[in-house]
Structure formats: C-alpha cells, structure tokens
Amino acid sequence: MKRAYNFNAGPAALPLEVLQQAQEQFVEYQGAGMSIMEMSHRSALYEQVNNESQALMRELFGIPDNYHVLFLQGGASQQFAMIPMNLLRPGRVGAYVKTGAWADKALKESKFVGETVIAASSENDKYMRMPNVNDFIVPDNAAYLHMTSNETIGGVQFQEFPTNLGNVPLVADMSSDILSRPIDISKFGLIYAGAQKNLGPSGVTVVIVRDDLVQESPKDIPAIFRYDTHAKNSSLYNTPPSFSVYMVNLVLKWIKSNGGVAAMEQINRDKTKLIYDAIDQSNGFYIGCAHPDSRSLMNITFRIQSEELEKQFVKESEQNGFVGLKGHRDVGGLRASTYNAVPHESCKALAEFMADFQRRNG
Template identity: 60%
Template sequence: MKQVYNFNAGPAALPLDVMLQIQDELLDLQGTGLSILEISHRSKEYENINGETQQLLKELLNIPSDYEVLFLQGGASTQFAMVPMNFLTGGRKASYLHSGTWSGKAIAEARKIGETAIAESSEADHFKKVPNLNRMKIDPETAYIHLTSNETIAGTQYQNFINTGEVPLFADMSSDILSRPIDVSNFALIYAGAQKNLGPSGVTVVIVKRKILERIPASIPDIMNYRIHANKRSLFHTPPVFAVYIVNLMLKWIRNNGGVKAIEQRNYRKANLIYSTIDKSGGFYNGLAHPESRSMMNVTFSIFNEGIEKHFLQEAEQNGFVGVKGHRDAGHLRVSIYNAVTYEQCQALTDFMLDFQKRFG
C-alpha cells in the first residue's frame, strides 16, 4: 500500500486495528453468516451492539446515571435545528457563544426557531480565540446556553468550561469528544458527529440529561423529538447500523489504549510537537489561532510567502500528507490530529516541515 498520512478534518483517520477488524468481520459478523451491512436492526446481535456501545460511552466519559445516550442520523447540522426545536419553546430565549463557523451555523438555525441572543463572541478577534466565558452574564430565564467546544476551521478550542447553574448548558463536541476527559454533569446536552474521533460519518452521538426531556412539547415531530428516541433506545426507526458498529469498535480501541486520560496525553504530545515546530520556525510558519485558544485537534497555520505556501501543499501531497490544505473559508494550512492519528505520523509531518523550511527559508 502507498504510504499516506491522513490529516483530513473529517471524515477522518480510523485506527488500523479497527479497520482490520471491520475487514475481518465484514462478511460474517460474530458467526451469524451475515454482514453488518445486511443485518437486521431488530436482531439480537444488533441490539447487543447498540446497548454495548451506549454502555462503553457511559464508562469512558463517566456519564451519570440520569443521562441518556442516543445514536441519531443527520450529523451535527441536524442537531443545529433539533436543539432549538426541542428546547427553544414557550417564548423563551436561547443564548449562544459565537466562536466561529460552526457556532455561527448553529446560531443561524436557532434564529429560525425562536429568539436567539449572542451571549459572547470572539468575532472582533476574527475568531482567533474562543469567547471569554467569564464575561458572560447568565439570565436565569434563558432556555439554554450553547457553545461549540472546538472550531475545526479556526483551530480554536475551549480549554475550560463553566458551571451555568440552573440554566442548561449545551455543547457541540463533534470535533473533540473523547479527546480529553470532561465533566459531563456540567452539561445538560452534548452532541457530536462521529466522523472525527468516534467513527465514520452517518451517526451522531447525543448525551442528554433525562430531566430536560420532560420540557419537550408533544407537538415536535417524532423523528425530531429527543424524548421519542430516548424512549425507544435509539431504535425508533432504522438506525445507521454500520456506523454504530464502528463506533463500538472505536470505543473499545480507546478503552484498550488506556481510556480517555491516556488519549488526552497522546493528543497533547502530538499537538505540542507540531505547535513547537511552528513557534520555533522564526516566522517561516505562523500559527493562526491565539496561543491560549489553540486546538489539540486542528492545527491551523500559514507560511510567510503565498507562493511558497502553495509549493508546500504540492510537496506535501507528493509525500503522502493528505488533508493539510486549510478549509476553503479560511485558506492556508490545517493539520487535523484526531485520536486515531499517531505520534509517528505527526513526527513525519514535522520532519517534512523542518526540511521544507531548510530548503525555502
């Protein structure tokens, strides 16, 4: 096989061990004689996978017993609409923290449903840092507060969260869930598209406090109603069976590699290696995110000369470094180093960066 280093922002890298297991079981799942691609979602085998995957996530994130774990379809983009449909009701107002492109999309969808305020924004800083949570004033009548924990395009990430008291805190953690330990009890709802750290595209994990499900109006269409999905254990309609199966394997891979704390330490080493290469380059490479808000998942940077930057992208592709071109809305360079990306792959990239600087600096 051709040597490729996968730094795509999503769908992203999967561990080799997981892909080999998928390959091994693809034609015959656990002795059933059926492929996971054709097995019934009403079968005992899939119900076991569904339940085990929920339990694995609860164990890895220490999810309290009064929370539900759901597997839904439609990605985070569907959640941008589902969240306000379910909870921005009764004439109340929602507060959003605006940290970049993805929080902006969530805000735009919420405004179609009901009154939506910007509690804090880092737009004045061109989204090079996350909003300051300590400046946020919390109105006790607010329906909920929403934030995006990691902005993949800007390469920024909240380093800490705050306790919002009786006002529910919701979070889009699509690009950094399971990359570090979090206190789930600080949040009433967390959602995450799987295609970064959890598995393939096609399934979205939702972690929701059971108590707030009581607030959902009966008028919400069943397919968009969190309470319906919770009551049916994510089996209200045909689930994304194959995607949930891969999430199952990914969670076992995380568990077998020391759990979330060990994964965090690996991620820190990877990010520190690349950021150090940027910071020690004497201005040849320039980090795009404010140092205090730098993401451990998405490293964004530029090269001092536009022509040399284009040449860097050409050489990177020739050398098997995939996905290092920045998002079309931001340009420049981006390296996504989700859980499955290895330290050795990051070392190969930094070796290439140092060699490139030596030749063109």
C-alpha cells in the same frame, strides 16, 4: 501497504486496528452468515452492538445514570435545529457563544425556531481566540447556553467550561474533540457530536442528554425530531445507521484498550506539541493562526509567509504522502487535524517535513 499520513478534518483518520477488525468481520459478523450491514436492527446481535456501544460511551466518558446516550442521524447540523426545537420555549431565548463557522451555523438554525441572543463572541478576534468563560452574559430567561467546544476551521478550543450558569443547561457541540480529553459531564445538559472526526465514520451522531431535558420534549413537533422518541426506543425508533454504530463500537473499544480518555489526552498533547513546536521554533516562517491560550489539540491551523509558498507546501506534502493539509476554503492557509486516531508517527513525520520545507525555502 503504505498508509497515508491522514490529517483530514472529517471524515477523518480511523485506527488501523479498527479498520482491520472491521475488514475481518465485514462479510460475516459473529457467525450470523451475513454482514452486520445486512441484518435487522431488531435482531439480538445488532441490539447487543447498540447496547454495548452506549455502555462503552458511559464508561469511557464518565456519563452519569441520569443521562441518555443516543445514536441519531443527520449529523451535528441536524442537532443545530433539534436543540431549539426541543428546548426553546415561547418567552425564553437560546443563548449562543459565537466562536466561528460552526457556532454561527448553530445560531442561524436556532433563529428559525425562536428568539436568540449572543452571550459572547470572538468575532472581533477573527475567531482566533476563545472568549473567557467568565465573561459570558447569559440572560435569566435563557432556555440553554450553546457552545462549540472546538472550532475545526479556526483551530481554537475551549480549555474550560462555565460553572456559574445556575439552572441554565449548558449545551455543547463536541464534534471535533469528544473523547479527546476528560470532561465533567454533570456540567452539561446536552452534548452532541458527529462521529466522523473523533468517534468513527460519518453517518451517526452521538447525543448525550440529561433526563429532565428529554422529559421536556414538546409534543407539537414531529416524533422523529423529539429526544424522548429516541430515548424511549433506545435509539431504535427507526432504522439506525447500523454499520456506523458498529464502527463507533470498535473505536470505543480501541480507546479503552489504549488507556481510556485520560491516556488519549496525554497522547494528543505529546503528538500535537511536535507540530506546534515546528511552528513556534520556525522564527516566523510558520505563523500559528490561533492565539496560544486557545490552541486546539485537534486542529492545528497555520500560515506561511506567502500564498505561493503555501500552495507549494500543499503540493510537496501530497507528493510525500500527506493528506488533508490544505486549510478550509473559507479561510485558506494550512491545517492539520490531529484527532485521536492520528498516530504519533504521522505528527512526527509532519514536523520533520515542515522543518525540511523551511530549510529549503526559508
């Protein structure tokens, strides 16, 4: 079997070992006589998967005891609404850092719930550079400050997070880069991430939320949208996306077996360097989109001198087994998403293809 060089932005690559293990357990899980997709989410076997997955998240990401780990549905897009529904109160504002398409979508959703302000924006830089965290302007009545740690479309990533927010909770969408590098969780009030980029398949969203924010869940919104509902029920209030949670469980075990999050960061730096070097050493044939100080380890965006050459690049790359290198439809260009599960060999193959394409077309 020849595996594709999968650079899809999401749903994205999964570790081959994880897929093979899931294949082995697909028809019958742990001697139950059925697949995990067929069993009750109230069963002891599934509760074990649920609890173990939460424990693994805590262990790998260094999550303190005063935080809940929730497995929810609706993707990060549902969190765009749930966050202001749970945290934004009359007389308070939701502060947002506007860094690209996903941050903008979160901001737009919050406006349906309450008042918002923009604490910082990189719109003038065409979202190709992250704002300096020391330049954020956060009002005293902010209910929270929302950031998108990595913008998948633009290929930009925050290299650090603010530490001078006082009592204002920091909220972060980490859908694209969760578990790709160590993070001090205590700096955050809430972190959320759709699983389909760096944690597993689509269908489940991880929310890491501090106790005090859970306790503040208002009682005048539907129960399904309240964090305290899911925290009290250990993410089993309603039928969970059980197979997706199971797959996240396997991915977490894979990360642990490969040295944990710190090891993932070094692997990611080594493999993405191959592609960034191909861009930087091309004498202008390839043009990196993101400013060097904001470059993402998860999504590498670049252009070629003409759109015709870009189309040719995509066509030839597909003929050579590469998948997902066409840029997002809103911005065009080219993009390679290099999440944890994308192997070093795929990045090496892409760098070699880029060099060969340049030799033939430069």
